[in-house]
Amino acid sequence: MTFLFYIFAALALIGGIGVVVNRNPVSAAFAMIVSFLGLAALFIQLDAYLVGVLQILVYAGAIMVLFIFIIMLLDVQAEERRKLPLFSALGAGGVAVAFAALLLVILTRSEVGTASIPALEAIEGPGTSDVHRIGELLFSQYWFPIQVVGILLLVATIGVVVLSKKELK
Amino acid sequence: MDWQIIIAASIKIVVFVFLVTLPLVAMSVWAERRVSAAIQDRVGPNRVGPAGLLQAVADGIKFLLKEDFTPDHVRKGYFWLAPALVMVPALMTSAVLPFGSSLFGERMVIADLNVGPLFVFAVASLSVYGIVLAGWASNSKYPFLGGVRSTSQMISYEISLGLSVVPLIMIYGELNLSSIVQYQAENGWALLPLWGEGLSFKGFLLTIPIVISFIVFMTSMFAETNRLPFDLPECETELVAGYHTEYSSMKFALFFLGEYAAMIIGSGLAVTLFFGGWSLPFGWLTPETVDAAVPWWHGLIHIGTFFAKVIALILFFIVIRWTLPRFRYDQLMRLGWVFFFEIALFNVVLTALLMWWLA
Numbered sequence: 001m002t003f004l005f006y007i008f009a010a011l012a013l014i015g016g017i018g019v020v021v022n023r024n025p026v027s028a029a030f031a032m033i034v035s036f037l038g039l040a041a042l043f044i045q046l047d048a049y050l051v052g053v054l055q056i057l058v059y060a061g062a063i064m065v066l067f068i069f070i071i072m073l074l075d076v077q078a079e080e081r082r083k084l085p086l087f088s089a090l091g092a093g094g095v096a097v098a099f100a101a102l103l104l105v106i107l108t109r110s111e112v113g114t115a116s117i118p119a120l121e122a123i124e125g126p127g128t129s130d131v132h133r134i135g136e137l138l139f140s141q142y143w144f145p146i147q148v149v150g151i152l153l154l155v156a157t158i159g160v161v162v163l164s165k166k167e168l169k
Numbered sequence: 170m171d172w173q174i175i176i177a178a179s180i181k182i183v184v185f186v187f188l189v190t191l192p193l194v195a196m197s198v199w200a201e202r203r204v205s206a207a208i209q210d211r212v213g214p215n216r217v218g219p220a221g222l223l224q225a226v227a228d229g230i231k232f233l234l235k236e237d238f239t240p241d242h243v244r245k246g247y248f249w250l251a252p253a254l255v256m257v258p259a260l261m262t263s264a265v266l267p268f269g270s271s272l273f274g275e276r277m278v279i280a281d282l283n284v285g286p287l288f289v290f291a292v293a294s295l296s297v298y299g300i301v302l303a304g305w306a307s308n309s310k311y312p313f314l315g316g317v318r319s320t321s322q323m324i325s326y327e328i329s330l331g332l333s334v335v336p337l338i339m340i341y342g343e344l345n346l347s348s349i350v351q352y353q354a355e356n357g358w359a360l361l362p363l364w365g366e367g368l369s370f371k372g373f374l375l376t377i378p379i380v381i382s383f384i385v386f387m388t389s390m391f392a393e394t395n396r397l398p399f400d401l402p403e404c405e406t407e408l409v410a411g412y413h414t415e416y417s418s419m420k421f422a423l424f425f426l427g428e429y430a431a432m433i434i435g436s437g438l439a440v441t442l443f444f445g446g447w448s449l450p451f452g453w454l455t456p457e458t459v460d461a462a463v464p465w466w467h468g469l470i471h472i473g474t475f476f477a478k479v480i481a482l483i484l485f486f487i488v489i490r491w492t493l494p495r496f497r498y499d500q501l502m503r504l505g506w507v508f509f510f511e512i513a514l515f516n517v518v519l520t521a522l523l524m525w526w527l528a
Contacts, residue, residue, distance in 0.1 A: 062324065065298070
């Protein structure tokens with residue numbers, strides 16, 4: 001199904017370009033959602049159903065909704081009227097070219113595209129789907145990083161609550 | 170590339186989504202009007218066809234033939250995109266619902282994903298964009314307020330909706346909706362554990378968290394589909410018509426249909442998770458395994474059972490709408506964040522403790 005790959009890769013790329021090119025913040029945010037949907041479809045094509053669905057559920061369905069919510073509430077329009085400063089445009093262009101060069105160097109020197117992908121190890125357990133595998137790994141091999149990430153998120157949440165409650169007192 | 174699979178999938182998509190779900194949407198609009206009429210001691214639409222059954226067709230023709238007016242002050246592109254964004258996710262979620270066991274050796278589910286409930290939540294969470302865009306693109310006060318309200322409401326209740334399903338998934342140990350239905354067909358529906366393994370002390374005890382789950386799930390579903398008592402985004406007394414104030418003709422009808430389509434798919438998910446999907450009670454006519462061949466008349470009975478349950482739940486949605494008064498907005502948010510979120514979290518812990526104790 002290579003043509004599907006090209007369709008969704010194009011979708012992701014067009015969305016990505018749209019984020020950069022659009023001056024209207026809401027349009028830019030929507031281009032980002034399109035890009036996320038394309039990425040999710042690519043993940044699903046790789047049989048990584050859980051990752052693809054989480055991409056939609058978390059990024060497109062939750063985080064971007066909040067982005068658009070805030071953009072709409074603040075009614076940001078200064079960005080649309082502002083002229084593009086020459087210095088930052090040149091700087092951004094330079095960074096983009098440097099990144100592209102870096103990617104090219106890495107891709108030509110590595111084995112990507114020539115070496116075969118290592119086979120997944122079978123995991124003992126009740127199910128064999130990717131959800132079961134990821135769950136199994138998260139709660140056995142990677143239990144410590146998961147706890148750390150959880151505490152990090154909790155700290156961030158408490159921080160937000162503390163900061164936003166301050167004005168009330 | 171197997172053309173047989175593609176043809177079979179296309180037939181299933183056309184029949185299930187366009188020939189069954191869409192007419193069901195039209196019929197539930199008719200049912201809504203008839204039931205509301207009965208509750209309010211009126212007659213309701215009864216002129217077009219027998220008992221007014223063809224009213225939906227008349228409405229559809231009316232919407233299509235009306236002048237499609239686009240106000241001058243709207244953001245045109247997004248204004249046109251919004252109704253489609255409400256309708257499409259609602260129909261897309263139907264892809265993973267198993268609406269029957271199998272018919273002529275073909276599984277009666279469009280895409281048998283291993284992440285069924287997650288897929289439904291993921292795609293359903295995209296439907297909020299249609300409402301947000303409608304509110305923003307209309308570029309006037311009431312639609313904007315409606316859009317803002319619906320965004321915060323849907324984000325808030327998505328959390329308890331997702332958490333309410335976790336106990337069920339823990340009990341089934343499975344995210345594949347077909348396997349979940351097969352398990353319930355053999356071991357008792359989640360809410361009716363009266364046969365198989367469900368008929369035991371363990372089964373009865375695990376019904377406690379499942380009932381809590383069901384209450385949280387159904388309430389969140391009402392909030393997610395913007396149905397009364399939680400229809401604050403479009404509440405007439407405060408916001409004229411909320412996010413679709415500026416819309417007319419078929420674009421308005423698409424918002425309407427999208428709401429009902431979301432309701433039908435929500436009922437389908439509730440039936441699949443809590444009421445054993447297509448299975449008959451007491452293990453009657455249950456196939457041996459998920460992909461076992463069944464006689465064609467068993468398959469037809471299973472499909473009929475699924476839709477009978479879905480229609481019963483839709484009627485429940487409708488009766489609730491005409492029974493309960495609307496919540497105030499701050500009450501709605503407090504209910505979501507302070508009550509249902511905690512209940513759902515506590516329920517996950519309770520299920521874990523019960524399963525650990527019974528193991």
